[in-house]
Amino acid sequence: MKVLLYAEATRLISKSGIGTAYRHQIEALSRVGVDFTQDWEDVYDIAHVNTVGPGAKNVVRHCKNKGIPVIWHVHTTPEDIKNSFVFSNFYAKLSRRSLTRKYAQADHLIFPTQYTESVIRRHGVKVPGTVISNGVDTQIFRQNLCKAREFRERFSLNGPIVLGVGFPFKRKGIQDFVEVASKMKDVTFIWFGAKILALLPKDIRRILRDPPQNMIFPGFIPQEELIGAYSAADIFFFPSYEENEGIVVLEALSCECPVVVRDIPVYKGWLENGVNCLKGRSNDEFEQIIRTLLKDRDLSEKIATNGRMVALERDLSVIGDSLLKTYEAVLGRCRS
Known part of the structure; x- marks a missing residue:
């Protein structure tokens, strides 16, 4: 065949x-x-x-x-x-x-x-x-402390990191990511994804040009650096409104980065709230969930470990x- x-x-x-x-x-x-x-x-x-x-x-x-x-x-x-x-x-x-x-x-x-x-x-x-x-390639996308250190050094980061990945579309929840970042000045928020400005609406272009001071939009990065980002981040926050699966979610799970997603139907049956991820429905909920994860290391480790098991099945x-x-x-x- x-x-x-x-x-x-x-x-x-x-x-x-x-x-x-x-x-x-x-x-x-x-x-x-x-x-x-x-x-x-x-x-x-x-x-x-x-x-x-x-x-x-x-x-x-x-x-x-x-x-x-x-x-x-x-x-x-x-x-x-x-x-x-x-x-x-x-x-x-x-x-x-x-x-x-x-x-x-x-x-x-x-x-x-x-x-x-x-x-x-x-x-x-x-x-x-x-x-x-x-x-997801679980042999490539796995936690790498060396790459995590290199990532933090590159961006001069010392404190907690919340990571997002994807095209900066409204559908992906980029505006919600920014709003949550604006409420959490003590945390660095980073969103990686190709910035094709000509294709984006004015309000999204405005966000990319003038984000909160604790937020970084570096654009697209290659896979090797992305593994470092997943490994360095304390939380992967993906407030997308519509997905067919979300490969970046699989990558984060595989790298044992605790995942926070919007509670939408696509995750039903494979992402379980409180077991291998945490789910929210509003920006106020997302803020509270992120603060809880940053404080509760046992919960964070449980979510990360169980997330890796989801990735291995795929x-x-x-x-x-x-x-x-x-x-x-x-x-x-x-x-x-």
């Missing part, structure tokens, strides 16, 4: 969650010995498509003409387009019908979480599907096995 792993505009998506998920698939299949290609004009038995642009449309048409089964990986929903870039809400409305039509063309769908599957099912897509996490070797089983099942069904 040979698999096409397809994603278009790979340079453009390289700093996004889709780009990370695509790289994870490459590593996961390599670990379990699955032969794959990234060239859609190559010869292969099954196609695994990750994006939803014109290139993906052409690949799916090509596969249909050749009788090659298509698996479409659902990284994009109308819900997670909203409140992101300029005109994103308008685009989300337009995308609902086109995304539904595209996903309906697949022979099988892969969803990062049960929540994502429920979203797509609500839009009327009935194609069979499997829930498989985007995964290691790329596990993901590779799940992908292989899915490919075999889809091929068997389509050939019968």
